[in-house]
Amino acid sequence: xxxxxxxxxxxxxxxxxxxxxxxxxxxxxxxxxxxxxxxxxxxxxxxxxxxxxxxxxxxxxxxxxxxxxxxxxxxxxxxxxxxxxxxxxxxxxxxxxxxxxxxxxxxxxxxxxxxxxxxxxxxxxxxxxxxxxxxxxxxxxxxxx
Numbered sequence: 001x002x003x004x005x006x007x008x009x010x011x012x013x014x015x016x017x018x019x020x021x022x023x024x025x026x027x028x029x030x031x032x033x034x035x036x037x038x039x040x041x042x043x044x045x046x047x048x049x050x051x052x053x054x055x056x057x058x059x060x061x062x063x064x065x066x067x068x069x070x071x072x073x074x075x076x077x078x079x080x081x082x083x084x085x086x087x088x089x090x091x092x093x094x095x096x097x098x099x100x101x102x103x104x105x106x107x108x109x110x111x112x113x114x115x116x117x118x119x120x121x122x123x124x125x126x127x128x129x130x131x132x133x134x135x136x137x138x139x140x141x142x143x144x145x
Contacts, residue, residue: 006084007048009038011099018083028060028083035059035085036096039072039108042079051076055093059085068108071124074107091097 021037022028029035037059039052051072056062063069063081073077087093092138101109 009050009082009100010100010103011096011129013099015099016052017096017100019084022063022083025060025064028063029085031060033060034084034090034093035083035087036093036100037063037084038082038100039069039078039102040080040082040107041074045107050100050104050106051078053097053104055087055097055137057093057114059083072108094142 006018006020008018010016017036019036020027020109022103027038034057036053036055038050038054041051043049051111052068054066054068056060063083069078087096
């Protein structure tokens with residue numbers, strides 16, 4: 001089980017979360033246990049790429065009938081699922097999921113998650129606006145609006 005054991009994933013905050021690989025429903029926790037899950041693509045044996053991060057109050061039932069697993073498997077080449085359980089509190093699940101999505105930037109998480117800090121979001125929006133400004137491409141100072 002060395003190859004498909006546990007793996008540590010780092011969120012945007014720098015915190016590491018150790019998730020366990022689940023290849024079949026026998027390895028899943030019993031019904032009613034909440035947690036975090038990641039759909040993963042394995043490249044060249046040891047390189048893992050997160051494709052989708054999600055949370056569930058009942059991780060077993062959520063993963064067995066997940067609507068995005070087919071797309072992850074056929075389109076993105078997902079090979080396995082990793083889970084972190086038990087995470088009993090919904091607030092903790094939401095915090096961990098947000099941290100992992102922002103840190104890993106998985107391609108299947110469609111919606112960008114906002115930050116709890118509006119000043120940080122405004123700064124990020126200004127930086128993105130300046131990044132795409134043609135004036136800044138030629139060394140000019142970006143206009144501040």
